[in-house]
Amino acid sequence: MIEINVKPKYLKITFVILLVLLPWLTSNPLNELNAELPRQEDLTFYEINPCKISISEFIFTNFQTSYQDHYQFKTRDYSSISCFGKIAGVSLINDVFIIYVGTNSLVNLVIQGLFWIILISFVKKRTVKNISNNKYYYFSLISSSYFLTYMIYAEKRYYDTKFYLLDLNNQSSYFFIFSILIILMKVLLDVFLPRQSILINYFPFLYLFAGVFGGYNFTIYAFIFTFLGAYSFWTKNTNRMFNKIYLLFSSVWILNASNRYFFEPGKLRGFTSSVYDFNAVLSWTLFLFLIVSGLSYFFRTNRKYINFYSITNSFCYTSIFTVLLGYIGANFPIINFLNYFYSGQQRFGIRTTNPLIVNEWGEKISWRGYYSSAESIGEFYGIAIILLIYMYFKLKKFSILHFAGFLSSVVGLYFSNNRTVFVLVFIVFIILIYKEYRIKKITGVATLFLTGLVVSYIIGFQNLTLPYSFTSEIIVAEALNYRFDNITSSFLEFAIRSRESEYIFSYIYSFIGFIAYLLNRAELWGIFTSRYNPSDIEILFGSGPLNFGQLYGEILIGETRSLLLPHSSMLSALTFSGLLGIFSILIFVIFRIYKNRKFINIQGFYLITFIGINLIKNDTLNYFASFSLYMFILFAIVSNRNEKLFSFERPAAK
C-alpha cells in the first residue's frame, strides 16, 4: 500500500487548477510563430496558421484582447484533438473580432465531465441507501449510457457538425462514444450517489452550472437523472398510473412522427431536440420519461433531507455568482469564454457591458448577464427574494450571505427587467407585511391602493386605457400580420373561424388576447398562432416532448427579428402534449395540492402561484434548470409539512 501524505481536498484543488489551466497551454515549443494581433485590414495570419497558436500564447502576447469589448472568444467544437485550446480562426463580424478557439467534442466530454465531477466531490458525503451494489445498478448504468448514445444516433445531423472526423455512419464510432459515456457515468455516480442527500439542497446551482457539454445536446445532469430514471423503472419504483398514461401518449407521438423537420437548439441546448423525425421523437420521449422518473425518484428518496435554509443559501450563492460573473464576463471576453466552457452554458454570456441600458424610448432593456434567458434568471432572482423575505420574517435576522444574496437578487432582477416577477414579488412582500404586522383596515386599504398603483405603473397606465375590443383581438391581428403569402396554419384558421361564429372559444381567445397584451406577449403568441398547425390528433396529444422541429418547420411565416420562442410554457406544453397533456398535468398538480392541502401553508401557496403565473408567460419548460427547479419546489411544498419547511431551521450537524 502506498501512503499519500496529502489531504484529498488539496489533491482535488490541484486537479481543478490543472483542468482549468492545462487545456489552454497546449503550445508547440518548436513553433517559432508569434501570435499576431488580428487587424481589420488583415486576418490572413490565422487563415494561414490555424491551430498553431495556443490561446494562452495569444492572450499573453495580445493582452488587450482579454478585456476589450471588440474581441470575443468562441469555441469551435468541430476541431481536431490536436487543435484543442489553439486559435482555429479569426473572423470580423460587425466590428467585433470573433476568435475561434479549437475545442473537440470528445475531449470536451472528458475535461468538462471531470471538472464537474471533481466539483461535486467537494461536497461532503452522507451515506443514504447504497444502490451501487446490485444488478439493477449495472443494468441501469448500461441502459442509460446506451440510451445517451442512441440520442446521438437519433440526432446524427446535429452531431455530424460537432464530431471532427468521427464517422457517425460507422458502428464502431458509437461503441467508442458509448465506452466514454459509460466510464464517465460510472465515475459520476460513484461521486454523486453518496452525496445525493446533501445535493438535493443544491438545486439552485443548476443556474450557475448549466452543465451542457460542448458540442452535445445533453447535460451532465442527464447522466444522473436518466440513470436514476432507469433504476427506478427496473426496480419498479415508479408511478404506474403515470407510466400507463405516458405510454399512451408516447405511442401516439412515435406513430405520428412521419415527417422530418430540423431545429437549431441554440439557447435551449441540452433540453430540446434538434430534429423532428421518428428516431428523435422516440429518443426524446424516452429521455423525458427517464428524466421525470429520475427526478421524482431522487426527490422521493431524499425527501426528508430537504431543507429550505440550505436551499436559500444555495439561492444566495447562485445569485451572487450569476450577477458577478455575468458582469465580469460582459466586460472581459476571456472570462466570458471560460464561464461558457466551465459552467457548460447553453449560450455565451451577454456582451452588453452596461446592465442599465435603455432603448431610444427610455425603456429598460433586459440584461441576461450570465444566464441564457433574462426571463428565467429574473424568475430565479424572484424566488430567491421571496425565500429571503420569508426567512427574514421568520428568523428576524440576516447573515452577511443572506444580505449579499438579497442585494444581488434585487439587482439581478432589475437588470433582467422581468416586470411580472417585480409585480409578484411586490405583492408577496405587501401581503407578508400586512399579515406580519396586523395592519389596521384603513392602512390596509391604502396599501392595497398603493399596490394597485405600482402594478398599473409597471404594466403601463396607457396599456390599461385601451378598449377591450382592441386588446382582445390583438393576437389574431399579429398572427395575420406574420402570415406568409396566405399560408394559414390550422390554429390560425380555427381562431379566425371561431371569432366570426362567436363560439365559446372566441370569448376565451379574446380574454387570452387581453392578457397577452398586458403581459407584452401579443406579438409572440400571435407568431405562435401563425405557426402552430396541428392535425386533429396533434391538438389532443401533441407532437412529442421537447421538440420544436415541427412547429418551426412545417408552416412558413413572415420574417421575425430572431428565433422567438412561444414565450409561454403552456403553449410549449400544447405543442408537445396537446390539450389532453395539459389537462392531465393540471389535474395531477391540482389533485396533489388538494390532497395535501392541510400541509400547505400560505408561503407554499404563494410560491406555487408564483410558479403557475410565470409558466403562462415564460419558456421555462424548455430549460432544464428551471424545469427541474420548479418541479423540485412543487414537490417540496406538496409533499412536506410547510410549517416545518418554512421554519428555516438550520440543517442538523452530521
Add this chain to the structure above:
Amino acid sequence: MEKKVIKICGGYPQNFEKIDISSNPNYVFLNDPNYGPIKVWDSDGNFVFVNSFIECEHYVSGGWDKNPVVDKETNLQTLLFSGVVLVFLFFVISKKYSIFRFSKND
C-alpha cells in the same frame, strides 16, 4: 500491401490480373463506371482521385495512402479512448486492492 489495398480500394475484383503499368509510360487508366472515385494522398499531402480499382491498386502499391489528416485524427481518438480506459482501470484496480491510502495525519 494486399490488406492495405483492400482497406483503401475495396476487395479485389474476380479474375483480377495485375498489369505492369510502370513498364508502359503511355498507359491510360480507364474509368470504371461501377467504381466510386476515391481520393488518395502521398506523403507530401498531394492527392489524386482514382476512378477504377486498377488505378487505385497501382497508386496504393506505389505508396499513396488514405487521408493523413483522418489517420492522424483516428490515432488521436484511439489514444484518447485508450487513455480514458486505462486511467479508469487504474482507479478501479487501485480502489479494489487499496493500493493508495491517504495519510490520516494530514
